[in-house]
Amino acid sequence: MSSETELKLWLQEGDIEAFRSLPRLKRSRPRQARLRTLYFDTPDFALARHGIALRVRRIGRGWVQTLKTEGERSGGLSKRLELETAVDKPVPDFSRLPAETADRLIKKKWRARLAPVYETRFLRTAWNLRTPDGSRVEAALDVGEIVAGKKSEPLCEVELELKSGSAEALYVLAHTLAQQVLLVPFDASKAERGVRLAAGRPGKPAGALQARLHKSMPAGAGFAQIARAGLAQLQANLPGLLQEKDPEYLHQARVAVRRLRSAARLFKNNCPLPAAEMARIAELGRALGAARDWDVFVLDTMPSLLEAVPPAEKTLLSGRAQAARRKARDAALGFVRRPQTGADLLALHHWLNMHPGAPGKPALVKLAARRIDRLHAAVLAAGEGFAEKTPQERHVLRIRVKRLRYALESMGSLFGGQKKFAASFAILQDELGALNDAVTALGFLGRLNQDGRLGAMAAKLAESVEARMQERISEIEPTLQQFFRLAPPWR
Numbered sequence: 001m002s003s004e005t006e007l008k009l010w011l012q013e014g015d016i017e018a019f020r021s022l023p024r025l026k027r028s029r030p031r032q033a034r035l036r037t038l039y040f041d042t043p044d045f046a047l048a049r050h051g052i053a054l055r056v057r058r059i060g061r062g063w064v065q066t067l068k069t070e071g072e073r074s075g076g077l078s079k080r081l082e083l084e085t086a087v088d089k090p091v092p093d094f095s096r097l098p099a100e101t102a103d104r105l106i107k108k109k110w111r112a113r114l115a116p117v118y119e120t121r122f123l124r125t126a127w128n129l130r131t132p133d134g135s136r137v138e139a140a141l142d143v144g145e146i147v148a149g150k151k152s153e154p155l156c157e158v159e160l161e162l163k164s165g166s167a168e169a170l171y172v173l174a175h176t177l178a179q180q181v182l183l184v185p186f187d188a189s190k191a192e193r194g195v196r197l198a199a200g201r202p203g204k205p206a207g208a209l210q211a212r213l214h215k216s217m218p219a220g221a222g223f224a225q226i227a228r229a230g231l232a233q234l235q236a237n238l239p240g241l242l243q244e245k246d247p248e249y250l251h252q253a254r255v256a257v258r259r260l261r262s263a264a265r266l267f268k269n270n271c272p273l274p275a276a277e278m279a280r281i282a283e284l285g286r287a288l289g290a291a292r293d294w295d296v297f298v299l300d301t302m303p304s305l306l307e308a309v310p311p312a313e314k315t316l317l318s319g320r321a322q323a324a325r326r327k328a329r330d331a332a333l334g335f336v337r338r339p340q341t342g343a344d345l346l347a348l349h350h351w352l353n354m355h356p357g358a359p360g361k362p363a364l365v366k367l368a369a370r371r372i373d374r375l376h377a378a379v380l381a382a383g384e385g386f387a388e389k390t391p392q393e394r395h396v397l398r399i400r401v402k403r404l405r406y407a408l409e410s411m412g413s414l415f416g417g418q419k420k421f422a423a424s425f426a427i428l429q430d431e432l433g434a435l436n437d438a439v440t441a442l443g444f445l446g447r448l449n450q451d452g453r454l455g456a457m458a459a460k461l462a463e464s465v466e467a468r469m470q471e472r473i474s475e476i477e478p479t480l481q482q483f484f485r486l487a488p489p490w491r
């Protein structure tokens with residue numbers, strides 16, 4: 001019985017040759033092998049539901065079976081049980097595994113129903129490397145596909161497996177490799193992706209992940225969990241953002257940046273994240289935000305605005321808006337594609353692993369209550385006299401509401417009785433978001449008509465947006481009053 005410690009990284013297919021040519025790898029002679037691996041499970045994926053992967057892989061002229069458990073995962077780094085034995089043919093042979101372990105992990109009622117449910121076919125290029133601290137690491141580049149029946153999806157990833165030494169060496173090596181090519185920490189295993197493909201569940205944008213918190217947690221340990229959840233959401237959406245057209249990947253990546261920055265702001269005096277990396281994450285967030293604003297304008301706001309616009313002006317406005325949206329998206333993708341993006345994610349994960357949070361005071365639950373209460377007071381102050389406020393003052397309220405929301409989403413599990421508060425809060429945020437979309441649309445209309453070619457039509461559309469803004473403002477006032485009367489659940 002043994003354990004496996006590895007760091008998994010996503011690589012763009014267009015960067016394969018650049019990765020192979022990295023100076024750190026060129027100093028070592030690679031070895032290559034074409035691998036075909038059959039993954040076994042029950043028709044209802046009983047093994048996968050219990051975090052178990054059972055596979056048989058062709059290596060040379062023989063077959064090797066491997067039994068793995070899910071183990072611990074964070075930031076692409078995983079530590080899990082791995083049992084590996086030779087078998088005579090491409091089917092599992094439980095007599096070759098330790099009986100106690102096999103009986104504990106794979107129930108006998110499952111065994112008769114096991115069958116190949118998906119497979120991987122890829123070319124592995126591997127380098128044996130030694131890091132400065134003396135650790136030995138195998139760097140493997142896997143390029144191929146995952147196949148389930150007639151369905152398939154590409155596979156392109158890097159695995160750094162610790163053969164001996166310290167797990168910290170994996171992050172040090174990964175950071176070296178990530179200086180010249182984008183490498184994104186990637187938690188999804190081949191087995192998880194294969195199960196999803198076989199089950200007919202297409203990949204989708206990753207929403208906010210809930211940190212695992214408990215009331216007895218020290219504040220530093222709680223922050224580490226919250227920060228890891230934000231990083232996990234961000235890195236889970238980057239491959240889809242670069243490969244797919246669905247704008248939701250960009251939206252969720254932007255949300256992840258905001259959640260991470262919000263947590264860093266709340267805990268800056270207790271557990272400050274590295275300043276340089278966080279400054280670049282903030283730049284990434286701004287690039288994503290600019291692209292997201294154009295997505296909302298083109299996809300949500302503009303269709304209703306164009307309903308009463310003559311065809312010629314409609315074509316002109318739509319064309320300009322689409323061009324501006326493409327430009328903003330290209331800028332955001334260009335920012336994401338920089339090797340520095342992956343290097344920063346790796347550096348933040350490495351830092352969190354090195355600083356798990358000191359035990360003892362302050363307790364997370366007490367610190368969370370104080371910080372959330374302060375954010376709540378800031379919302380109340382910014383919301384007073386909302387109807388008479390300037391657009392800038394209303395924007396301040398919206399930002400404060402967002403910060404309170406992110407804090408509650410991150411740490412609200414520490415407090416009970418949130419259902420009524422959360423429902424009212426969600427309505428308030430939706431209404432403030434709609435108002436902000438109208439303000440943004442007004443600015444975009446002005447930018448799209450800088451040469452005046454849209455003429456009177458632009459002024460008419462601006463009047464329409466202004467009217468919407470006034471409607472939103474009148475709707476928000478009673479929602480604010482209702483929100484002010486709610487008892488905070490954290491007190």
